[in-house]
Amino acid sequence: MKTVDTIARVRRAFHVQGWSVKRICRELHVSRNTVRKILRSDETSFSYERERQPQPKIGPFHEQIDKMLSDNRVKPERERLTLVRIYEELRTFGYGGSYDAVRRYARSWAKTQGSATATAYVPLLFPAGDAFQFDWSHEVVVLGGVTVTVKVAQVRLCHRRMMFVRAYPRETQEMVFDAHDRAFAFFGGVCARGIYDNMKTAVETIFIGKNREYNRRFVQMCSHYLVQPVACTAASGWEKGQVENQVGLVRERFFTPRLRFKNYNDLNAWLLDKCVAYAKAHRHVDQTERTIWEVFEDERDKLIPYRVPFDGFHATTASVSKTCTVRFGNNKYSVLSTAVGRPVEVLAYADRIVIRQDGTVVAEHTRAFGRGETIYDPWHYLPVLARKPGALRNGAPFQNWALPPAVDRVRHRLKDVEDGDRQMVAILAMVPQDGIEAVEAACQEAIDQNVCSAPVILNILARQRDPAPAITIVTPDALRLRHEPSADCSRYDSLRRIN
Incomplete structure (x- = not known):
């Protein structure tokens, strides 16, 4: 098929320069039939596409290759086979043709499938705020x-x-x-x-x-x-x-x-x-x-x-184990020891877990998204420590317990005392009553006095809680002086003469 340059030269030679068909054929080396086709059609380009491609060797394998192409199309992109792999697979069925025939067939198959599945859509328009x-x-x-x-x-x-x-x-x-x-x-x-x-x-x-x-x-x-x-x-x-x-x-x-x-x-x-x-x-x-x-x-x-935030939680019920933990999402969360033995309601938020029992919050933790994790709050086990103070040393919730610096120093010093665990539990038991700040201040005062023991710290807390009344001296009216005394040394001289 002649190129568009040759077609343009033929058209200009005939319509502009006035050449005859015979001269055009002789000068441009184009056949008479081609020149007549160009001049009669008035086209500026010609193309030819074969309407039917003979495929004598691939014909018996239409079903296999169609199935392979269909299965390959629905696979994820990373798992799709290349045409070379499809050609190799097809050869295992006995195909003896060339790869180029498979490539041409796959291209025509994709074109047919694309036209069959093409869909038209209507553009959508949304008003403001809709x-x-x-x-x-x-x-x-x-x-x-x-x-x-x-x-x-x-x-x-x-x-x-x-x-x-x-x-x-x-x-x-x-x-x-x-x-x-x-x-x-x-x-x-x-x-x-x-x-x-x-x-x-x-x-x-x-x-x-x-x-x-x-x-x-x-x-x-x-x-x-x-x-x-x-x-x-x-x-x-x-x-x-x-x-x-x-x-x-x-x-x-x-x-x-x-x-x-x-x-x-x-x-x-x-x-x-x-x-x-x-x-x-x-x-x-x-x-x-x-x-x-x-x-x-x-x-x-x-x-x-925009209104106030929605209380967006997902609620589910759970039971409390004897170790004061609740299982949710492949992890465990500790709760107050007083909640053991009764079901609780777990409120799962995007970033935290809230656990309620009879409408009262018995635990709140930062949510964990791993597997097999246990999230403890050591304060949940404080009532259990009152009965079992020995658990303070080896209990899992109390490992790496981040206590305030002064309280942690007292705990470290009491470790070497015979009943140090019991004394430390007695100190920690004051936190719900007096607050962690007051207990830390009492521990710091005891450290400053170089006396770290539970009786001393509990005494300091008691004095902070109930301070003694201020001492005031009141003189009765009967003892008040009626006449203000004056400084007169002659009185002493008179007493000396009497002696």
């Missing part, structure tokens, strides 16, 4: 020197295109609550609708159409913030396409290359700064003369005012 979209993504980071997969909550304001990103160790319901609260506090308000996929922490049952049975606690959160939840159609991620696109953008812009931080707090502070920096540096897709941050700032008043 809706936000929520989704999760999984990203790989290095925290404290350990490579972990974090769960990233992503929130997107549909009209303003403002994003909020925060990382968590889990995708549990309390993390959903915390992500919403922090996002609404950052935005300074709430949209009227929230668009979600059918995540288990929100949707319990999917009915026909848009009807859903939402989780009770999730409905409480939406009611608190005055949000109407809307769930997407199953397997229809395009209904929340903005946040779906945001997932890829955040992965490319924020998490590549792999991030390294000490803990989640440092990571989330950095992510929040990146969200603000991105909004200030990029133009709004609909209002190209302004940045995303400018649009976001100007239209804050269209949001529903």
Whole structure:
């Protein structure tokens, strides 16, 4: 097939220079049929595509190669086979053709599949303050020197295109609550609708159409913030396409290359700064003369005012073991020894664990996300120490106990005393009554006096608790002088003469 340069030369020679067809064929070395085709069609280029590619050797293996290509297409990208591997696998079935035939067949197969699955969409437009979209993504980071997969909550304001990103160790319901609260506090308000996929922490049952049975606690959160939840159609991620696109953008812009931080707090502070920096540096897709941050700032008043935080916990019941611990999430947490023998309610927040019994808080700990950890509060075991003071030396809750410096020095000195453990327990038993500050002051006073013993410290605490009344001297009226005495030395002279 002749190139476009040859076609242009033929056209100019005939229409501009007035050459005959015979001369064009002689001068340009082009056949008469080609010249006539160029002049009759008035086209500037010609192309030829074979409508049917004969594949005599690959024909008997259509079923095998179709199955291999179909299976390969649904695999994760990292696990997909190359065409060379597919060609090698096909040879094990007896295929004796060339690799080029397999490549051409795979290309035509992909073209056919692409046209069959292509779908058209309608662009969506959201008014200011109308809706936000929520989704999760999984990203790989290095925290404290350990490579972990974090769960990233992503929130997107549909009209303003403002994003909020925060990382968590889990995708549990309390993390959903915390992500919403922090996002609404950052935005300074709430949209009227929230668009979600059918995540288990929100949707319990999917009915026909848009009807859903939402989780009770999730409905409480939406009611608190005055949000109407809307769930997407199953397997229809395009209904929340903005946040779906945001997932890829955040992965490319924020998490590549792999991030390294000490803990989640440092990571989330950095992510929040990146969200603000991105909004200030990029133009709004609909209002190209302004940045995303400018649009976001100007239209804050269209949001529903942010209320007080929602008490976002996930509640479950648990039993208390004889060692005063409660198991939750593959870890153990200590409780007050008085709670042993009765069930408790565990309130799991995103960052802490609160344990209640009969409406009274019996423990509160920073949440642990490892496995097999035991989190102790030594003060929970204080009533047990009163009966078993010997446990102070080897008890697991009391190892590496971070006591105030003065109290710790007293404990260290009493270790060498015969009944030192009992004395130390007697001192610690005063903390609930007098407070740790008063006990520390009493221990410091005892150290200054170089006398470290329980009776001395308890006596100091008693004096601080009930100080003695101030000494005051009152002279009765009968003993008051009526006449003020005067200094007269002659009186002594008169007494001397009498002697």
